[in-house]
Amino acid sequence: xxxxLIPDDEGQLWFISNNYLVQYHPETNACSCYDLVxxxxxxxxxxxxxxxxxGQPQFHRFxxxxxxxxxxxxxxxxxxxEDLVRDIFVDSKGxxxxxxxxxxxxxxIERGESQKLGPEDGFSDFRFTSIYEGTQGRLWLGAYFGGMxxxxxxxxxxxxxxxxxxxxxxxxxxxxxDDDGDIWVATEHGINIISKAGTxxxxxxxxxxxxx
Numbered sequence: 001x002x003x004x005l006i007p008d009d010e011g012q013l014w015f016i017s018n019n020y021l022v023q024y025h026p027e028t029n030a031c032s033c034y035d036l037v038x039x040x041x042x043x044x045x046x047x048x049x050x051x052x053x054x055g056q057p058q059f060h061r062f063x064x065x066x067x068x069x070x071x072x073x074x075x076x077x078x079x080x081x082e083d084l085v086r087d088i089f090v091d092s093k094g095x096x097x098x099x100x101x102x103x104x105x106x107x108x109i110e111r112g113e114s115q116k117l118g119p120e121d122g123f124s125d126f127r128f129t130s131i132y133e134g135t136q137g138r139l140w141l142g143a144y145f146g147g148m149x150x151x152x153x154x155x156x157x158x159x160x161x162x163x164x165x166x167x168x169x170x171x172x173x174x175x176x177x178d179d180d181g182d183i184w185v186a187t188e189h190g191i192n193i194i195s196k197a198g199t200x201x202x203x204x205x206x207x208x209x210x211x212x
Contacts, residue, residue, distance in 0.1 A: 074112030142172030
């Protein structure tokens, strides 16, 4: 699980340290701390006065910063995902996506609904490692053995980019966009630059100085 440092709409930064959810105020160089028990590893923010959702390897709970209490969004959203959580991501429509080592959860907080996606939905691998939202709301999903999946939540269509299409390695570890709109994809063997249309433009290896 990667360490997260998340800005909110007011320019303040949020992160988790040990058993605390920490809010950093840059204008005063001060912090506010919220007690979290047990220790969590991941965080997402929803809205300017968010409930925060810290994540544990299998569990996730919803914490309202206004009341400083945990709350349940409804019976349609399980607390125990029974899988190892790899990341937590909120898309532009407010939908919560949780990639795990055994599928990906789609959670609609407003409706109190959840759905688990996997190979039966067209993915070539269910061990997701990373997530990024690209143009037109499409989700770029890294998988441990299945390469890169570009998933359109509106239609359910999936485009798979793997070694057969020029990806340096099928074990995708992280995804990062650049200012030109291209997507940088780090794998267990090399870094790839992919156009937003899904074409592998270039690959960089250890001998090029990456160390990967």
